[in-house]
Amino acid sequence: MSHPRILGMDFGEKRVGLAISDSLGLTSQPLGLIERRSDEQLLDEMGGIIREHSVQLLLVGHPVGLSNRDTTRAKRTRKLVKFLRNNLEIPVETWDERLSTTQANRILNEMETKPSRKMKKRDVIAAQIILQAYLDHRNLKRSLSHD
Numbered sequence: 001m002s003h004p005r006i007l008g009m010d011f012g013e014k015r016v017g018l019a020i021s022d023s024l025g026l027t028s029q030p031l032g033l034i035e036r037r038s039d040e041q042l043l044d045e046m047g048g049i050i051r052e053h054s055v056q057l058l059l060v061g062h063p064v065g066l067s068n069r070d071t072t073r074a075k076r077t078r079k080l081v082k083f084l085r086n087n088l089e090i091p092v093e094t095w096d097e098r099l100s101t102t103q104a105n106r107i108l109n110e111m112e113t114k115p116s117r118k119m120k121k122r123d124v125i126a127a128q129i130i131l132q133a134y135l136d137h138r139n140l141k142r143s144l145s146h147d
Contacts, residue, residue, distance in 0.1 A: 004056030007031070007049065008131025010097065010123050011060055011077055016042060017123030019131045020053055026139065028131035030124045039080060043087050056090055061097030061130040095134045097126070 003025030010017035018031040031049070036042050049055070060081050063073045077094075085092045 005053050006057045006059055006131065006134070007046075007053070007055040008127045008134070009046075009058060009060045010126040010130060011080055012036070012123060013076075015123045017125070017127035018049065019124065019127040020055070021131060021135060025135060028128045028135060030128055033124055039083050042080075043084065046084070047088065050088065050090060058084065058088065058090055058092045059131055059134050060084070060092060060094050061126065062094035064096050095130055097130045 003021070003023065005023070006021040006025070008019040008021075008028060014036060016034040016036050018034065019028045020031045021027070022029060031053075034042060034045050046058070050058070060077065062077055062081075063071060081092055081094055
């Protein structure tokens with residue numbers, strides 16, 4: 001049984017990491033990186049990716065501070081999410097991305113990735129972590145509701 005594709009996004013002012021769910025809706029796969037110049041340019045590139053992969057949901061990592069306080073980055077992300085919701089034809093949801101970048105850095109250190117390549121890989125891995133957490137949560141909810 002094929003599930004609708006979900007696109008995961010780790011938003012940054014310079015780079016946006018992307019991951020996509022597999023056709024079973026179980027795992028998050030790396031998709032790539034967008035070098036962001038403006039919200040409009042990001043929207044244009046996202047629209048192409050959404051069409052190319054038949055994406056039905058965009059999941060944006062929401063950077064909640066460890067103290068649950070609103071951060072400058074969280075406010076900026078909310079502004080982008082509102083822009084995307086107003087301009088994309090698919091639903092846009094947010095997911096707590098707390099510590100996803102820390103996890104991505106740990107993975108890259110374990111892989112002994114060269115420092116020059118870490119920045120670009122980190123954002124994609126963070127997007128994978130965000131999307132995988134969402135998929136795991138959704139699938140656990142489904143399995144518990146069928147018991």
